Amino acid sequence: MASDLFQNALIYLGTGIVCVPISKKLGIGSVLGYLIGGILVGPFVIGLIGTEGHDVMHTAEFGVVMMLFVIGLELNPAQFWKMRTKIVGLGGLQMLLTAILLFPILFFVFSFSFYASLALAFTLAMSSTAIVLQTLKEKGIDKTHAGQNSFSVLLFQDIAVIPLLALLPLLALNTSAAATAEHRLPEFLSFLEDYPSLMLLAAVVFIFFLSKYLLPVFLRIIAKVQMHELFTAAALFFVIGIAYLMEMAGISAALGAFMAGVLLANSEFRHELEADINPFKGLLLGVFFTAVGSTINFDIIALDPLRITSLVLTLMLVKWLVLFFIGKKFGLVSDQNLLFAFLLCQVGEFAFVLLTAIGGLGILPRESLDLLMGAVTISMMVSPLLLFLNEKLIAPRFGVKEEIAPGKFDTIDDHNKVILIGFGHFGSTIGRFLRANNTAATIIDNDSDRVNLLRKMGFKVFYGDGTRLELLESAGAKDARILISALDNPYLNMQLAELLPRHFPNLKLFVRAKNRNDAYELMDLGVENIHRESLIDSVYMGVDVLSELGLRKYTLYRKAQDFIKYDNEALAKLYRHRKTTGYIGRLREEIEIQESLLQEDKVFLEKTEDNAWDSSVLGT
Amino acid sequence: MNKILVLLFHPRLESSKVNKFFSENLSVRNDIYLRDMYELYPDFNIDIPLEQKNLLEADLVIMQHPFYWYSVPPLVKQWIDLVLQHGWAYGREGDKLKGKKILHLISSGGTFEAYNNTGRNKYTYRELLRPLELTYRLCLMKQLPPYIIPGSNKIDPEVLKNHWVNFEKALDWLKTSENKTETEPEISYLNDLI
Numbered sequence: 001m002a003s004d005l006f007q008n009a010l011i012y013l014g015t016g017i018v019c020v021p022i023s024k025k026l027g028i029g030s031v032l033g034y035l036i037g038g039i040l041v042g043p044f045v046i047g048l049i050g051t052e053g054h055d056v057m058h059t060a061e062f063g064v065v066m067m068l069f070v071i072g073l074e075l076n077p078a079q080f081w082k083m084r085t086k087i088v089g090l091g092g093l094q095m096l097l098t099a100i101l102l103f104p105i106l107f108f109v110f111s112f113s114f115y116a117s118l119a120l121a122f123t124l125a126m127s128s129t130a131i132v133l134q135t136l137k138e139k140g141i142d143k144t145h146a147g148q149n150s151f152s153v154l155l156f157q158d159i160a161v162i163p164l165l166a167l168l169p170l171l172a173l174n175t176s177a178a179a180t181a182e183h184r185l186p187e188f189l190s191f192l193e194d195y196p197s198l199m200l201l202a203a204v205v206f207i208f209f210l211s212k213y214l215l216p217v218f219l220r221i222i223a224k225v226q227m228h229e230l231f232t233a234a235a236l237f238f239v240i241g242i243a244y245l246m247e248m249a250g251i252s253a254a255l256g257a258f259m260a261g262v263l264l265a266n267s268e269f270r271h272e273l274e275a276d277i278n279p280f281k282g283l284l285l286g287v288f289f290t291a292v293g294s295t296i297n298f299d300i301i302a303l304d305p306l307r308i309t310s311l312v313l314t315l316m317l318v319k320w321l322v323l324f325f326i327g328k329k330f331g332l333v334s335d336q337n338l339l340f341a342f343l344l345c346q347v348g349e350f351a352f353v354l355l356t357a358i359g360g361l362g363i364l365p366r367e368s369l370d371l372l373m374g375a376v377t378i379s380m381m382v383s384p385l386l387l388f389l390n391e392k393l394i395a396p397r398f399g400v401k402e403e404i405a406p407g408k409f410d411t412i413d414d415h416n417k418v419i420l421i422g423f424g425h426f427g428s429t430i431g432r433f434l435r436a437n438n439t440a441a442t443i444i445d446n447d448s449d450r451v452n453l454l455r456k457m458g459f460k461v462f463y464g465d466g467t468r469l470e471l472l473e474s475a476g477a478k479d480a481r482i483l484i485s486a487l488d489n490p491y492l493n494m495q496l497a498e499l500l501p502r503h504f505p506n507l508k509l510f511v512r513a514k515n516r517n518d519a520y521e522l523m524d525l526g527v528e529n530i531h532r533e534s535l536i537d538s539v540y541m542g543v544d545v546l547s548e549l550g551l552r553k554y555t556l557y558r559k560a561q562d563f564i565k566y567d568n569e570a571l572a573k574l575y576r577h578r579k580t581t582g583y584i585g586r587l588r589e590e591i592e593i594q595e596s597l598l599q600e601d602k603v604f605l606e607k608t609e610d611n612a613w614d615s616s617v618l619g620t
Numbered sequence: 621m622n623k624i625l626v627l628l629f630h631p632r633l634e635s636s637k638v639n640k641f642f643s644e645n646l647s648v649r650n651d652i653y654l655r656d657m658y659e660l661y662p663d664f665n666i667d668i669p670l671e672q673k674n675l676l677e678a679d680l681v682i683m684q685h686p687f688y689w690y691s692v693p694p695l696v697k698q699w700i701d702l703v704l705q706h707g708w709a710y711g712r713e714g715d716k717l718k719g720k721k722i723l724h725l726i727s728s729g730g731t732f733e734a735y736n737n738t739g740r741n742k743y744t745y746r747e748l749l750r751p752l753e754l755t756y757r758l759c760l761m762k763q764l765p766p767y768i769i770p771g772s773n774k775i776d777p778e779v780l781k782n783h784w785v786n787f788e789k790a791l792d793w794l795k796t797s798e799n800k801t802e803t804e805p806e807i808s809y810l811n812d813l814i
Contacts, residue, residue, distance in 0.1 A: 552634050553662035613632035613688070 008056065011048050015041050016286045029138055031131050032384035034286050038293020039381075049294040056291040063284025064130055064349050065243045066277050068158060068254045071133070072261015073274050075155075080262060083152055090149055090330055091156020094344075097322045098125035105314060110307075115171040116364045120372070122164055123355060124315055128348030128380055129154045130285055135343065135387060145332055146339040153323075153344055161350050162255050166200050168357050203249045207242065207256055211263035219269045223448040228465055235276040254350070268451045272464035275471045288349070292377055300374045311375045312382065320345040335395045342390040346383035347376040416442040417481045419507075421466035421496065423450055426512055426533055427486030431459070441484070442475050467495050469503055477504045485511045490518045497525045516571065516593060523575055532571075539563055563604075570600045624791070625678035626654040626725075629685040629696045633658065638727040638772040638780060639686060645784050646684075651795075653678070657695055664698050671703040672716070680721045680794065686772070687728040690741070690748050700755060709759045721794070722756055723764035723810060724749065725787070727772040746808055764794070767810040789814045 015037035023033025041048040049056070080087075099121040107117040132150055136142040142151070215238060222234045239257055246256035264270060301308050323341040332340055352373065359369045418441040420431050427445075434441050443459055444466040445451055451463040464471045466487065477483065483500060485493045493511050500507055510529040513519040519530045543556045574596055626646050630639045633656070647654045655674070661667075675681065685693055707714045726745070734740040735748070745768055746753075756763050767790065769775070769783050790813045807813060 552632070552659060554631055554658040555634065557662035613630075613686075613693075614635040 011041055012056070012287045012290050015290050020286075029135055029384050029387070030286075031134050031289055032381075032388075034289030035293040035381050035384070038290035039296060040293075041290075042294030042296065044296075044298045049291075056287065056294075060284050060288035060291050062240075062243065062253075063281055063286075063288045065254045065257045066239055066281035066284060067130060067133065069239050069242075069257035069261040070274055070277055070281055071129075071155075072258040072263075073265050073270050075262055075265055077262060077265070079265075083155070086149065086152040086330075087156045087159075090326060091153045091160070093326045093329075094153050094322060095122065095125045095157065095160055097326065098319055101318050101322065102315070105318065109314070110311065112364070112368065116358070116368070119168060119171050119354075119358050119363050122160075123351050123358065124347050124372075124376075125319070126157050126161075126348045126350040126354070127154060127319070127344040128346050128350075128383065129158060130288065130349055131346060131380060131383055132343050132348075134285065135384065141339070144336060144339075146327075146336040146343065149327065149330065149332065149340055150343045157348075157350065158255065158258055161353065162200060164354060165357055168354070168361055168363070171361070171363055199249055203246060203256065204259065206245075207259045208263060210242075211260045215260075215264060216267045216269065219267070219273075220448050223269070223272075223446075223463075226446070231272060232276045235273050236280065239277060254353075268448060268455060268461070268463040271462050271471050271474050274474070275464060275468050278470055292349075292380060295373075296377050296381065297370065297374050300370055301378075304371075308371060308375055308378070311371070312378050315347060315375065316345045316379055316382070316386075319347075338390060338395055342383075342387050345386070346379040348380065351376045416440045416460060416476065418442070419444065419472070419475055419477060419480045419483045421445075421483065421485050422487040422512075423447075423454065423461075424486070424488050426488070427484070430484055430486055435459075442480070444471065444475055467492050467499065469499065472500075472504070477507060480507060482508045482510060485509065487512070490514050490521075493518070494521055494525065497522055497527045501526070519571060520575055520578060535567060536564060539567075566604050570597060570604075573600070623678050624649075624652045624680045624682060624795075625674055626652055626682045626684055627657055627699070628654060629657045629683070629693050629699075631658050631693055631695070636686070636727075638769050638775060638783075639684060641780055642684065642725065642727075642769075642784065642787075645788075646682075657699065658693075661695065661698075664695060666699055666702045668702050668705070671699065672705075672708065675703070675717060675720070678720065680723070682723055682725050684725040685727075687726050687730075687745075690743075692752070704755070704759060715760055718760040719762055721762045721764055724752065724766040725769075726766055727769045729771070729773045731770045732768070744808075765807055765810045786811065786814060 016034060019037030019040070020030045020033040023036065024030060038049075040046055043049065102124055103117050103121040106112050106120050107114060112120060132154060133142075136147045136150065141147045219231075219234060222231055238260070242256045242260050243253035246253045264273060320341050323344050324337060327337040327340045355364075355369060355372055355376070358364050359366070364372075418434060418439060420427055420434070420441040421444045423431055423443050423445040424447075427443075431441055431443060440460065443454060443461045444464060445454070445461060446463065446465055448463055451461050454461045462471060462475045466472065466485075472483075477500075483496075483504075485496045487493050487496075490513065493513070497509060497511055500509060508529070509527055510531065511522050511527050513522055513530050513532045515532060515534050519532055522530050539560050543553075543560045546556050547553050574593060577596065578593075626643075628639065628643050630636050633640055633643070643654060643656070646652050653674070683692075683696065685696055704710065704717075705714070709717050728735070728745070730741060732745075735743065735745050737744065745766060749766060753763060767787055769780070771779075787810075790810050793813060
């Protein structure tokens with residue numbers, strides 16, 4: 001069992017790490033890499049994956065659930081509302097027109113039954129959210145008009161899955177088949193199964209209350225424990241939990257996750273959840289694509305190559321034409337419109353979900369189902385290829401490419417020039433001082449109570465672990481000028497000092513060091529702006545003590561400033577010295593530092609005995 | 621009764637003889653509010669509203685400081701720059717200091733002979749203090765001649781004591797002069813009043 005798991009993990013992960021770099025190098029995108037990899041290891045080529053590919057695909061579909069959860073997180077209700085005309089207009093038109101055109105073709109040309117054609121027309125109008133969003137992100141075109149419009153269409157489709165699933169039973173030829181659909185609601189709720197719409201409503205209301213009121217409270221409790229892995233576990237628990245509940249209710253898990261995401265988009269945990277789910281999402285999507293590739297049944301293609309080829313071609317052509325038409329209607333310029341049409345013309349993973357439901361309801365016989373599954377898979381497979389061709393051969397002939405730049409300006413506006421990590425005793429003083437001087441900093445902190453408070457006070461705050469790159473990126477590390485690392489844990493500050501120059505070379509680093517040793521290690525990492533928290537305050541405490549003993553304040557201030565300057569110089573000097581003597585045990589080293597420091601002090605004291613304004617030394 | 625505000629500016633009072641002696645004696649008098657400016661503002665970050673309030677409450681302001689490089693210590697200039705604000709001390713509506721009396725009590729390493737058109741320093745104290753004269757004129761203040769304590773580096777304690785007695789007499793004369801009808805004598809230095 002365990003060895004099976006390891007073996008599968010090895011095959012899928014290995015396929016990814018071999019095929020994706022190659023496909024990226026060839027410029028055809030990671031999705032196609034995974035798909036081709038899947039075909040290669042699948043039963044028809046190497047045969048590392050047998051028929052269990054279907055099961056894996058089913059499991060890995062969970063990547064899509066997670067993706068929708070993350071999409072939801074990135075889209076708070078207000079934004080969602082702002083996009084409503086586009087989502088409903090573009091998305092609605094796309095579905096409706098595609099279905100209207102596909103229905104007669106399916107009914108007359110491919111001679112499916114009336115109800116099946118009707119169900120399939122809508123099912124096949126779905127595009128692949130997974131492929132399109134992955135491609136958009138990879139090519140960095142998610143901010144272009146084509147990208148934004150694609151997103152709207154996909155959103156509509158993702159939402160449309162709910163009513164479609166709810167309406168499908170109405171098309172079922174015999175209602176008994178509908179009842180056999182795998183609903184596993186508890187006994188006392190089983191009456192809901194007779195009223196799909198009511199169940200849908202109940203599910204939506206449940207998710208609403210769960211995400212809006214229960215989850216934030218629970219996450220706050222989890223966050224207080226201050227253990228990162230626990231939060232990750234909680235995040236996974238909720239996504240899987242919601243998916244499971246939705247499946248149980250016979251509703252799309254992806255949709256449940258999407259709704260939960262949207263409702264959580266305004267909570268302070270948004271970025272932490274996103275960062276926690278993202279790696280799993282990426283991994284699972286990769287496995288999903290690979291599994292899709294491995295399940296392409298070449299037997300079916302070989303059985304009736306003409307039928308499946310013509311089916312794929314018709315489907316994609318109809319979809320492409322509809323997209324091109326509405327794109328034009330919505331004012332997309334030529335190359336953007338082409339991109340839009342090519343992006344969305346495949347049939348997507350939601351079709352699998354709907355097809356399974358259609359099969360379960362007995363609307364379509366088993367053989368046709370296999371054929372259609374094959375057609376969907378092939379269209380997903382062809383889609384990245386078409387995009388590649390569009391990019392290299394077709395689009396260059398049409399108009400000017402739209403600049404991505406205007407979109408980017410918006411994101412710069414959103415971000416502050418300074419990012420402050422850690423708003424504890426040290427960081428909060430910096431943050432307050434910056435704010436007092438009209439310099440807003442984006443704050444990252446992992447104390448949820450503090451984040452709540454700061455939000456209320458109007459700070460821009462991200463909740464989460466500031467040493468995580470995804471979080472830094474969402475906080476705007478790419479556009480910021482300065483990053484202040486004010487974490488209490490010196491190890492984390494060092495981790496940042498090591499990570500950041502590699503990933504954000506333009507970011508200037510200001511790092512808090514607890515003491516001299518921290519400073520040395522930060523200097524080893526090449527950090528220039530190191531601030532020892534132990535220096536300035538201790539010196540000025542000395543000033544106050546000496547003042548209490550009767551020494552003059554102004555003289556003490558000058559001495560203090562001299563001393564701080566000297567101490568920083570001594571730091572650099574002893575650092576160079578330390579480098580040459582090499583590393584001795586930490587404790588011993590500290591004592592050595594103290595010793596050489598005290599030696600240095602003597603020299604300093606000898607040469608800084610100044611006699612400014614001292615009339616007693618004048619000769620006259 | 622006149623209220624007297626003494627602003628003492630000495631960057632190194634601990635090594636001073638004249639200014640320490642004078643400030644100690646001045647602070648004993650209960651009609652005098654003495655502020656040790658370098659002790660109060662070691663960071664040069666002067667509390668402007670507070671300083672202005674003190675000025676408003678005073679009738680006579682005494683600026684006490686040593687004479688460095690033919691001029692005032694830097695905190696005096698900082699005080700002038702920050703406290704004598706436009707619209708408050710000068711400018712179209714700046715008349716808050718109008719009619720207030722001001723004088724400088726200065727310790728100098730040199731002598732009246734040196735600070736003379738025929739002497740080593742070429743100019744008199746009064747001539748070198750012209751920028752201050754113009755400053756207070758712009759603030760519509762009533763300027764009194766400065767009191768100079770010359771040869772302060774190696775001053776004889778007896779001479780210093782005499783200076784204090786002399787200065788205190790001048791101070792008392794100033795306090796009562798308000799009620800007198802006699803005009804102030806034409807003198808260049810307050811030293812010559814008595």
